[in-house]
Amino acid sequence: MAVFSSAFHQGIRSRLGAFLVVVSPTIAAHADLVQTWEIGEGQSSAMIQFDFLAGNTYMVEVAFDDAISGQEALDLIVADSNEAGFDFNYDVITYSFGDFLVGIALDRDGDYGDGSSPPYIDYWHYWTQEGDANWTESMVGFSDRILTDGAADGWVFGTTDAPAQIPAPATLALAIPALCGSRRRRKP
Secondary structure, three states: OHHHHHHHHHHHHHHHHHHHHHHHHHHHOOOEEEEEEEEEOOOEEEEEEEEOOOOEEEEEEEEEOOOEEHHHHHHHHHHHHHHHOOOEEEEEEEEOOEEEEEEEEEOOEEEEOOOOOOOOOOOEEEEEEEOOOOOEEOOOOOOOOEEOOOEEEEEEEOOOOOOOOOOOHHHHHHHHHHHHHOOOOOOO
């Protein structure tokens, strides 16, 4: 009986260890809020979130007046990022049906992929959120998505998981100073 019990427990520990190895990268990939910024001007705002495979999450609040698409929001981030104190670029492949985002570089993080390598998830997954609703994987491209006041777009690389819930408890200490120290640019 002792041999069975020992082998049984060793098998459980082995499976548990494998489970933790498989699950841990997914959990860690959405754990660290690195920085938040505010760009643009206007009475409306939307939050754009970027979750990199390395585990770093960045958030950019985009202010605007007239309706903008998800792609126009990224263009606005590119245009205003240096003034706001960070580096941001993105890369697309243009197809007849629209643009496919394949790369994002933000400060020290960058991920690039088109989903052509197994397990075929190495690309930027596009998520949307309206108000307090849950994140949903977008059924339209970012050039067709129209942002409304209070909306959020999430870009997650290399996993099918929804964007991180921010602020995560471990990163609350980082988020509070960033939010308290920033000011919102609004038109009078």
